Amino acid sequence: MAWKPSEPLMKRISHYASFPPTGVSLRQMVQFGEKPSTGTLFRASQFLSEELPVRLAHRVEELNKLPDGLGDMSSIQKVRDWYAQSFEEITEMAKPDLDKGTRDRLLNPPKKSNQKLSNNVRNPSMNKNGDNGGGVNSRRYFAAIDDDNWPPELADHNKKFSRMLENIKRRHDPVVTTVAQGINEYKRKRQRMQIDASIQSFLDRFYMSRIGIRMLIGQHIALTTQSNHRHPNYVGIICTKTNVRELAEEAIENARFVCEDHYGLFDAPKVQLFCPKDLTFMYVPGHLSHMLFETLKNSLRAVVERHGAEKEEFPITKVIIAEGKEDITIKISDEGGGIARSAIPLVWTYMYTTVDATPELDPGFNASDFKAPMAGFGYGLPISRLYARYFGGDLKLISMEGYGTDVYLHLNRLSSSSEPLQ
Numbered sequence: 001m002a003w004k005p006s007e008p009l010m011k012r013i014s015h016y017a018s019f020p021p022t023g024v025s026l027r028q029m030v031q032f033g034e035k036p037s038t039g040t041l042f043r044a045s046q047f048l049s050e051e052l053p054v055r056l057a058h059r060v061e062e063l064n065k066l067p068d069g070l071g072d073m074s075s076i077q078k079v080r081d082w083y084a085q086s087f088e089e090i091t092e093m094a095k096p097d098l099d100k101g102t103r104d105r106l107l108n109p110p111k112k113s114n115q116k117l118s119n120n121v122r123n124p125s126m127n128k129n130g131d132n133g134g135g136v137n138s139r140r141y142f143a144a145i146d147d148d149n150w151p152p153e154l155a156d157h158n159k160k161f162s163r164m165l166e167n168i169k170r171r172h173d174p175v176v177t178t179v180a181q182g183i184n185e186y187k188r189k190r191q192r193m194q195i196d197a198s199i200q201s202f203l204d205r206f207y208m209s210r211i212g213i214r215m216l217i218g219q220h221i222a223l224t225t226q227s228n229h230r231h232p233n234y235v236g237i238i239c240t241k242t243n244v245r246e247l248a249e250e251a252i253e254n255a256r257f258v259c260e261d262h263y264g265l266f267d268a269p270k271v272q273l274f275c276p277k278d279l280t281f282m283y284v285p286g287h288l289s290h291m292l293f294e295t296l297k298n299s300l301r302a303v304v305e306r307h308g309a310e311k312e313e314f315p316i317t318k319v320i321i322a323e324g325k326e327d328i329t330i331k332i333s334d335e336g337g338g339i340a341r342s343a344i345p346l347v348w349t350y351m352y353t354t355v356d357a358t359p360e361l362d363p364g365f366n367a368s369d370f371k372a373p374m375a376g377f378g379y380g381l382p383i384s385r386l387y388a389r390y391f392g393g394d395l396k397l398i399s400m401e402g403y404g405t406d407v408y409l410h411l412n413r414l415s416s417s418s419e420p421l422q
Protein backbone atom coordinates (compact mmCIF):
# COMPACT_ATOMS: atom_id res chain seq x y z
CA MET A 1 0.00 0.00 0.00
CA ALA A 2 1.32 3.44 -0.90
CA TRP A 3 1.89 5.81 1.97
CA LYS A 4 -0.91 8.37 2.49
CA PRO A 5 -0.78 11.54 4.61
CA SER A 6 -3.03 11.62 7.70
CA GLU A 7 -5.40 14.49 8.60
CA PRO A 8 -3.23 15.82 11.47
CA LEU A 9 -0.19 15.75 9.18
CA MET A 10 -2.02 17.80 6.55
CA LYS A 11 -2.91 20.32 9.27
CA ARG A 12 0.73 20.61 10.31
CA ILE A 13 1.70 21.07 6.67
CA SER A 14 -0.80 23.93 6.33
CA HIS A 15 0.69 25.59 9.39
CA TYR A 16 4.25 25.41 7.99
CA ALA A 17 3.02 26.70 4.65
CA SER A 18 2.00 29.94 6.35
CA PHE A 19 5.70 30.83 6.79
CA PRO A 20 7.74 32.28 3.94
CA PRO A 21 10.77 30.34 2.74
CA THR A 22 14.21 31.80 3.38
CA GLY A 23 16.33 32.47 0.30
CA VAL A 24 20.03 31.72 0.49
CA SER A 25 22.65 32.98 -1.98
CA LEU A 26 25.50 31.06 -3.54
CA ARG A 27 27.95 33.25 -1.64
CA GLN A 28 26.28 32.48 1.69
CA MET A 29 26.30 28.75 1.01
CA VAL A 30 30.03 28.96 0.44
CA GLN A 31 30.69 31.06 3.55
CA PHE A 32 28.62 28.71 5.59
CA GLY A 33 30.44 25.65 4.47
CA GLU A 34 34.03 26.76 4.32
CA LYS A 35 35.09 24.93 7.46
CA PRO A 36 32.28 22.64 8.43
CA SER A 37 33.05 21.63 12.02
CA THR A 38 30.67 19.27 13.79
CA GLY A 39 29.02 22.32 15.40
CA THR A 40 28.61 24.05 12.04
CA LEU A 41 27.04 20.99 10.47
CA PHE A 42 24.72 20.65 13.39
CA ARG A 43 23.56 24.24 13.04
CA ALA A 44 23.12 23.67 9.32
CA SER A 45 20.93 20.67 10.11
CA GLN A 46 18.88 22.83 12.50
CA PHE A 47 18.38 25.42 9.78
CA LEU A 48 17.38 22.75 7.27
CA SER A 49 15.03 21.00 9.65
CA GLU A 50 12.97 24.21 9.64
CA GLU A 51 13.58 25.45 6.13
CA LEU A 52 13.00 22.22 4.18
CA PRO A 53 9.60 21.52 5.81
CA VAL A 54 8.52 25.10 5.00
CA ARG A 55 9.47 24.65 1.35
CA LEU A 56 7.95 21.15 1.12
CA ALA A 57 4.74 22.37 2.78
CA HIS A 58 4.31 25.16 0.21
CA ARG A 59 4.53 22.59 -2.57
CA VAL A 60 2.03 20.20 -0.94
CA GLU A 61 -0.42 23.08 -0.55
CA GLU A 62 0.02 24.11 -4.14
CA LEU A 63 -0.34 20.55 -5.45
CA ASN A 64 -3.61 20.37 -3.55
CA LYS A 65 -4.97 23.52 -5.19
CA LEU A 66 -4.13 23.04 -8.84
CA PRO A 67 -6.58 24.43 -11.38
CA ASP A 68 -8.81 22.48 -13.74
CA GLY A 69 -8.56 19.10 -12.03
CA LEU A 70 -4.83 18.71 -12.67
CA GLY A 71 -4.38 17.77 -9.02
CA ASP A 72 -6.67 14.74 -9.50
CA MET A 73 -4.20 13.02 -11.79
CA SER A 74 -2.74 10.00 -10.04
CA SER A 75 0.87 10.94 -10.84
CA ILE A 76 0.38 14.39 -9.32
CA GLN A 77 -1.07 12.83 -6.16
CA LYS A 78 1.88 10.49 -5.97
CA VAL A 79 4.26 13.45 -6.06
CA ARG A 80 2.23 15.29 -3.44
CA ASP A 81 2.50 12.27 -1.14
CA TRP A 82 6.29 12.14 -1.57
CA TYR A 83 6.48 15.78 -0.48
CA ALA A 84 4.22 15.15 2.51
CA GLN A 85 6.14 12.03 3.54
CA SER A 86 9.47 13.85 3.40
CA PHE A 87 7.94 16.70 5.42
CA GLU A 88 6.89 14.19 8.06
CA GLU A 89 10.28 12.50 8.22
CA ILE A 90 12.17 15.75 8.75
CA THR A 91 9.79 17.25 11.29
CA GLU A 92 9.59 14.04 13.30
CA MET A 93 13.28 13.28 13.49
CA ALA A 94 14.37 13.08 17.14
CA LYS A 95 16.64 15.88 18.38
CA PRO A 96 19.75 14.85 20.34
CA ASP A 97 19.74 15.30 24.08
CA LEU A 98 22.43 17.93 24.67
CA ASP A 99 23.91 19.21 27.91
CA LYS A 100 23.52 22.87 28.78
CA GLY A 101 27.13 23.76 27.98
CA THR A 102 26.83 22.43 24.43
CA ARG A 103 23.50 24.12 23.90
CA ASP A 104 25.00 27.44 25.02
CA ARG A 105 27.96 27.02 22.72
CA LEU A 106 25.66 26.34 19.80
CA LEU A 107 23.44 29.28 20.60
CA ASN A 108 26.15 31.79 21.48
CA PRO A 109 29.33 30.84 19.69
CA PRO A 110 32.43 32.95 20.45
CA LYS A 111 32.31 36.19 18.43
CA LYS A 112 35.46 35.57 16.44
CA SER A 113 34.22 32.28 15.02
CA ASN A 114 30.65 33.35 14.43
CA GLN A 115 31.10 35.62 11.43
CA LYS A 116 28.04 37.25 9.94
CA LEU A 117 27.20 36.20 6.44
CA SER A 118 27.23 38.68 3.61
CA ASN A 119 23.90 40.21 2.62
CA ASN A 120 21.74 38.97 -0.20
CA VAL A 121 20.42 41.05 -3.03
CA ARG A 122 17.14 40.49 -4.84
CA ASN A 123 17.29 37.89 -7.56
CA PRO A 124 16.73 39.72 -10.87
CA SER A 125 14.43 36.97 -12.07
CA MET A 126 11.87 37.75 -9.33
CA ASN A 127 9.01 40.03 -10.22
CA LYS A 128 8.80 43.31 -8.31
CA ASN A 129 6.20 42.10 -5.83
CA GLY A 130 7.74 38.72 -5.20
CA ASP A 131 9.26 38.06 -1.80
CA ASN A 132 12.80 36.99 -2.46
CA GLY A 133 13.18 35.77 1.09
CA GLY A 134 16.51 37.49 1.33
CA GLY A 135 15.64 40.06 3.96
CA VAL A 136 15.51 39.75 7.72
CA ASN A 137 14.80 36.07 7.51
CA SER A 138 18.11 35.13 6.00
CA ARG A 139 19.77 35.84 9.34
CA ARG A 140 18.55 32.42 10.35
CA TYR A 141 21.13 30.99 8.02
CA PHE A 142 24.08 31.31 10.39
CA ALA A 143 27.76 31.36 9.69
CA ALA A 144 30.21 28.69 10.73
CA ILE A 145 31.41 27.87 14.22
CA ASP A 146 35.11 27.11 13.95
CA ASP A 147 35.94 25.49 17.25
CA ASP A 148 35.84 21.76 17.72
CA ASN A 149 35.54 19.26 20.58
CA TRP A 150 31.85 18.58 20.39
CA PRO A 151 30.14 15.68 22.19
CA PRO A 152 29.75 12.51 20.10
CA GLU A 153 25.92 12.80 20.08
CA LEU A 154 26.30 15.77 17.80
CA ALA A 155 28.38 13.95 15.20
CA ASP A 156 25.97 10.99 15.40
CA HIS A 157 23.00 13.22 14.82
CA ASN A 158 24.73 14.86 11.85
CA LYS A 159 25.28 11.47 10.25
CA LYS A 160 21.67 10.40 10.80
CA PHE A 161 20.36 13.68 9.46
CA SER A 162 22.47 13.43 6.34
CA ARG A 163 21.37 9.83 5.78
CA MET A 164 17.74 10.88 6.06
CA LEU A 165 18.35 13.60 3.47
CA GLU A 166 19.93 11.06 1.13
CA ASN A 167 16.78 8.97 1.36
CA ILE A 168 14.57 11.96 0.69
CA LYS A 169 16.68 13.04 -2.26
CA ARG A 170 16.36 9.56 -3.74
CA ARG A 171 12.61 9.50 -3.16
CA HIS A 172 12.30 12.74 -5.12
CA ASP A 173 14.55 11.69 -8.01
CA PRO A 174 11.63 10.80 -10.31
CA VAL A 175 9.61 13.96 -9.56
CA VAL A 176 10.20 15.66 -12.91
CA THR A 177 9.25 12.61 -14.93
CA THR A 178 6.27 11.84 -12.71
CA VAL A 179 4.88 15.38 -12.95
CA ALA A 180 5.40 15.17 -16.71
CA GLN A 181 3.31 12.00 -16.72
CA GLY A 182 0.64 13.85 -14.75
CA ILE A 183 0.60 16.63 -17.33
CA ASN A 184 0.36 14.10 -20.15
CA GLU A 185 -2.50 12.38 -18.37
CA TYR A 186 -4.23 15.74 -17.97
CA LYS A 187 -3.70 16.73 -21.59
CA ARG A 188 -5.17 13.44 -22.74
CA LYS A 189 -8.19 13.62 -20.45
CA ARG A 190 -8.94 17.25 -21.23
CA GLN A 191 -7.97 16.89 -24.89
CA ARG A 192 -5.58 19.83 -24.73
CA MET A 193 -2.71 20.35 -27.15
CA GLN A 194 -0.82 22.81 -24.95
CA ILE A 195 -0.94 23.75 -21.29
CA ASP A 196 -2.34 27.13 -20.31
CA ALA A 197 -0.51 30.00 -18.58
CA SER A 198 -1.58 29.10 -15.05
CA ILE A 199 -0.21 25.56 -15.37
CA GLN A 200 2.92 26.85 -17.05
CA SER A 201 3.59 29.22 -14.14
CA PHE A 202 2.83 26.48 -11.62
CA LEU A 203 5.43 24.27 -13.32
CA ASP A 204 7.99 27.08 -13.33
CA ARG A 205 7.46 27.66 -9.61
CA PHE A 206 7.39 23.99 -8.81
CA TYR A 207 10.58 23.07 -10.69
CA MET A 208 12.36 26.20 -9.46
CA SER A 209 11.50 25.25 -5.91
CA ARG A 210 12.74 21.73 -6.59
CA ILE A 211 16.09 23.08 -7.78
CA GLY A 212 16.37 25.04 -4.50
CA ILE A 213 15.39 22.11 -2.27
CA ARG A 214 17.83 19.80 -4.04
CA MET A 215 20.54 22.42 -3.87
CA LEU A 216 20.18 22.72 -0.07
CA ILE A 217 19.95 18.95 0.39
CA GLY A 218 22.80 18.14 -2.01
CA GLN A 219 24.98 20.80 -0.44
CA HIS A 220 24.38 19.48 3.06
CA ILE A 221 25.03 15.85 2.15
CA ALA A 222 28.23 16.80 0.33
CA LEU A 223 29.45 18.91 3.27
CA THR A 224 28.76 16.09 5.73
CA THR A 225 30.47 13.41 3.67
CA GLN A 226 33.35 15.63 2.55
CA SER A 227 34.26 16.94 5.98
CA ASN A 228 37.27 14.60 6.19
CA HIS A 229 38.59 14.79 2.66
CA ARG A 230 37.70 18.07 1.03
CA HIS A 231 38.65 18.93 -2.54
CA PRO A 232 40.55 22.26 -2.42
CA ASN A 233 38.22 24.19 -4.80
CA TYR A 234 34.96 22.68 -3.63
CA VAL A 235 32.56 23.69 -0.88
CA GLY A 236 29.94 20.98 -1.01
CA ILE A 237 28.74 20.85 -4.60
CA ILE A 238 29.83 24.44 -5.29
CA CYS A 239 33.13 24.88 -7.08
CA THR A 240 34.81 28.17 -6.20
CA LYS A 241 36.90 27.95 -9.37
CA THR A 242 34.52 26.48 -11.93
CA ASN A 243 36.49 26.28 -15.16
CA VAL A 244 34.15 27.44 -17.90
CA ARG A 245 36.29 26.29 -20.82
CA GLU A 246 36.68 22.76 -19.47
CA LEU A 247 32.95 22.39 -18.86
CA ALA A 248 32.12 23.79 -22.31
CA GLU A 249 34.57 21.38 -23.99
CA GLU A 250 33.05 18.47 -22.14
CA ALA A 251 29.48 19.51 -23.00
CA ILE A 252 30.43 19.92 -26.69
CA GLU A 253 31.95 16.46 -26.74
CA ASN A 254 28.91 14.89 -25.06
CA ALA A 255 26.38 16.68 -27.27
CA ARG A 256 28.30 15.69 -30.42
CA PHE A 257 28.49 12.11 -29.25
CA VAL A 258 24.75 11.93 -28.59
CA CYS A 259 24.09 13.55 -31.97
CA GLU A 260 26.31 11.06 -33.84
CA ASP A 261 24.63 8.24 -32.04
CA HIS A 262 21.11 9.48 -32.70
CA TYR A 263 21.49 10.29 -36.41
CA GLY A 264 24.03 7.55 -37.16
CA LEU A 265 26.60 10.14 -38.25
CA PHE A 266 30.28 9.44 -38.64
CA ASP A 267 31.08 12.98 -37.55
CA ALA A 268 28.61 15.33 -35.84
CA PRO A 269 28.49 19.01 -36.87
CA LYS A 270 31.55 20.82 -35.56
CA VAL A 271 31.49 23.28 -32.69
CA GLN A 272 34.06 26.03 -32.32
CA LEU A 273 34.77 27.39 -28.85
CA PHE A 274 36.03 30.89 -28.08
CA CYS A 275 36.75 31.30 -24.39
CA PRO A 276 39.14 33.53 -22.44
CA LYS A 277 42.01 31.56 -20.96
CA ASP A 278 41.67 30.37 -17.37
CA LEU A 279 38.20 31.79 -16.91
CA THR A 280 36.92 30.54 -13.56
CA PHE A 281 34.09 31.62 -11.26
CA MET A 282 32.04 30.34 -8.36
CA TYR A 283 29.22 28.10 -9.53
CA VAL A 284 27.71 24.64 -9.37
CA PRO A 285 29.42 22.77 -12.22
CA GLY A 286 26.54 20.29 -12.49
CA HIS A 287 24.08 23.12 -13.27
CA LEU A 288 26.33 24.69 -15.88
CA SER A 289 27.01 21.36 -17.60
CA HIS A 290 23.29 20.70 -17.78
CA MET A 291 22.50 24.07 -19.42
CA LEU A 292 25.38 23.83 -21.91
CA PHE A 293 24.57 20.28 -22.90
CA GLU A 294 20.85 20.99 -23.40
CA THR A 295 21.39 24.08 -25.56
CA LEU A 296 24.18 22.49 -27.61
CA LYS A 297 22.08 19.43 -28.25
CA ASN A 298 19.29 21.67 -29.56
CA SER A 299 21.70 23.46 -31.90
CA LEU A 300 23.21 20.27 -33.28
CA ARG A 301 19.79 18.77 -33.84
CA ALA A 302 18.63 21.91 -35.68
CA VAL A 303 21.77 21.93 -37.86
CA VAL A 304 21.43 18.25 -38.83
CA GLU A 305 17.70 18.53 -39.51
CA ARG A 306 18.10 21.69 -41.55
CA HIS A 307 20.94 20.43 -43.72
CA GLY A 308 20.12 16.71 -43.82
CA ALA A 309 21.82 13.83 -42.03
CA GLU A 310 23.40 12.65 -45.28
CA LYS A 311 25.56 15.81 -45.56
CA GLU A 312 29.27 15.36 -45.04
CA GLU A 313 29.93 18.90 -43.88
CA PHE A 314 27.71 21.08 -41.76
CA PRO A 315 27.96 24.76 -40.85
CA ILE A 316 29.94 25.21 -37.65
CA THR A 317 28.16 26.11 -34.42
CA LYS A 318 30.01 28.76 -32.42
CA VAL A 319 30.24 28.99 -28.65
CA ILE A 320 31.51 32.39 -27.57
CA ILE A 321 32.20 33.10 -23.92
CA ALA A 322 32.67 36.62 -22.60
CA GLU A 323 33.64 37.80 -19.18
CA GLY A 324 32.03 40.96 -17.85
CA LYS A 325 32.04 42.51 -14.37
CA GLU A 326 28.53 41.35 -13.61
CA ASP A 327 27.97 38.39 -15.90
CA ILE A 328 29.76 35.67 -17.71
CA THR A 329 27.82 35.28 -20.94
CA ILE A 330 27.88 32.27 -23.20
CA LYS A 331 26.48 32.67 -26.69
CA ILE A 332 25.70 29.58 -28.73
CA SER A 333 25.16 30.46 -32.40
CA ASP A 334 23.97 27.88 -34.85
CA GLU A 335 22.92 27.86 -38.48
CA GLY A 336 20.10 25.41 -37.92
CA GLY A 337 17.40 27.44 -39.67
CA GLY A 338 16.06 29.24 -36.59
CA ILE A 339 12.56 29.24 -35.19
CA ALA A 340 9.48 31.05 -36.49
CA ARG A 341 8.76 34.17 -34.43
CA SER A 342 5.30 32.88 -33.57
CA ALA A 343 6.81 29.70 -32.08
CA ILE A 344 9.29 31.50 -29.81
CA PRO A 345 6.92 31.75 -26.80
CA LEU A 346 6.17 28.04 -27.18
CA VAL A 347 9.77 26.92 -26.79
CA TRP A 348 9.61 28.02 -23.15
CA THR A 349 6.53 25.94 -22.41
CA TYR A 350 6.89 22.51 -20.91
CA MET A 351 6.09 19.62 -23.20
CA TYR A 352 6.52 21.70 -26.34
CA THR A 353 8.74 19.89 -28.77
CA THR A 354 8.98 19.53 -32.51
CA VAL A 355 10.07 15.93 -32.13
CA ASP A 356 7.34 13.83 -33.77
CA ALA A 357 7.27 10.92 -31.37
CA THR A 358 7.75 12.00 -27.78
CA PRO A 359 9.36 9.06 -26.01
CA GLU A 360 6.71 7.19 -24.06
CA LEU A 361 6.75 7.73 -20.31
CA ASP A 362 5.37 4.45 -19.08
CA PRO A 363 4.17 4.23 -15.49
CA GLY A 364 7.24 2.31 -14.38
CA PHE A 365 9.55 4.94 -15.81
CA ASN A 366 11.90 5.74 -13.01
CA ALA A 367 14.81 7.69 -14.41
CA SER A 368 16.22 10.29 -12.05
CA ASP A 369 15.75 13.05 -14.58
CA PHE A 370 15.30 13.57 -18.27
CA LYS A 371 18.47 12.06 -19.57
CA ALA A 372 16.91 12.30 -22.98
CA PRO A 373 19.02 10.89 -25.76
CA MET A 374 18.58 13.63 -28.32
CA ALA A 375 15.33 15.44 -27.74
CA GLY A 376 11.69 14.88 -27.26
CA PHE A 377 10.19 16.00 -23.96
CA GLY A 378 10.31 19.74 -24.48
CA TYR A 379 11.86 20.28 -21.06
CA GLY A 380 15.39 21.21 -22.15
CA LEU A 381 14.95 24.97 -22.53
CA PRO A 382 12.49 25.79 -19.73
CA ILE A 383 14.45 23.80 -17.13
CA SER A 384 17.77 25.24 -18.28
CA ARG A 385 16.35 28.74 -17.92
CA LEU A 386 15.30 27.93 -14.35
CA TYR A 387 18.84 26.77 -13.54
CA ALA A 388 20.22 30.01 -14.97
CA ARG A 389 17.73 32.14 -13.04
CA TYR A 390 18.19 30.26 -9.81
CA PHE A 391 21.54 31.97 -9.24
CA GLY A 392 20.53 35.31 -10.75
CA GLY A 393 21.33 34.60 -14.41
CA ASP A 394 19.08 34.13 -17.43
CA LEU A 395 18.69 32.27 -20.69
CA LYS A 396 17.54 34.10 -23.82
CA LEU A 397 16.96 33.00 -27.33
CA ILE A 398 17.05 35.13 -30.47
CA SER A 399 16.36 33.56 -33.79
CA MET A 400 16.55 34.44 -37.46
CA GLU A 401 14.02 32.26 -39.16
CA GLY A 402 15.58 30.76 -42.27
CA TYR A 403 19.12 31.05 -40.90
CA GLY A 404 19.81 30.13 -37.30
CA THR A 405 19.48 30.72 -33.57
CA ASP A 406 21.55 32.52 -30.95
CA VAL A 407 21.11 31.39 -27.37
CA TYR A 408 22.50 33.68 -24.66
CA LEU A 409 23.26 32.10 -21.35
CA HIS A 410 23.93 34.80 -18.74
CA LEU A 411 25.56 33.66 -15.54
CA ASN A 412 25.70 36.09 -12.69
CA ARG A 413 29.21 36.11 -11.25
CA LEU A 414 28.50 38.31 -8.21
CA SER A 415 26.82 35.29 -6.59
CA SER A 416 25.04 37.39 -3.97
CA SER A 417 21.50 37.14 -5.31
CA SER A 418 19.05 35.23 -3.19
CA GLU A 419 17.25 32.14 -4.46
CA PRO A 420 14.06 33.16 -6.29
CA LEU A 421 11.42 31.68 -4.03
CA GLN A 422 7.66 32.07 -4.08
Ligand SMILES: Nc1ncnc2c1ncn2[C@@H]1O[C@H](COP(=O)(O)OP(=O)(O)OP(=O)(O)O)[C@@H](O)[C@H]1O
Nearest residue numbers: 298299302353354372375376377378379380381405
Ligand atom coordinates in the same frame (compact mmCIF):
# COMPACT_ATOMS: atom_id res chain seq x y z
N1 LIG B 1 18.82 26.06 -31.61
C1 LIG B 1 17.58 25.77 -32.03
N2 LIG B 1 17.26 25.87 -33.35
C2 LIG B 1 16.00 25.58 -33.77
N3 LIG B 1 15.01 25.15 -32.97
C3 LIG B 1 15.25 25.03 -31.66
C4 LIG B 1 16.56 25.33 -31.10
N4 LIG B 1 16.49 25.13 -29.77
C5 LIG B 1 15.23 24.71 -29.50
N5 LIG B 1 14.49 24.65 -30.62
C6 LIG B 1 13.05 24.26 -30.71
O1 LIG B 1 12.46 24.35 -29.41
C7 LIG B 1 11.85 23.11 -29.06
C8 LIG B 1 11.93 22.95 -27.56
O2 LIG B 1 13.26 22.76 -27.14
P1 LIG B 1 13.56 22.04 -25.77
O3 LIG B 1 15.05 21.97 -25.59
O4 LIG B 1 12.80 22.71 -24.67
O5 LIG B 1 12.94 20.60 -25.95
P2 LIG B 1 13.39 19.39 -26.89
O6 LIG B 1 14.81 19.61 -27.34
O7 LIG B 1 12.37 19.22 -27.96
O8 LIG B 1 13.29 18.16 -25.88
P3 LIG B 1 14.21 17.88 -24.56
O9 LIG B 1 13.29 17.95 -23.39
O10 LIG B 1 14.69 16.51 -24.78
O11 LIG B 1 15.29 18.92 -24.53
C9 LIG B 1 12.59 22.06 -29.87
O12 LIG B 1 11.81 20.92 -30.08
C10 LIG B 1 12.89 22.82 -31.17
O13 LIG B 1 11.77 22.79 -32.02
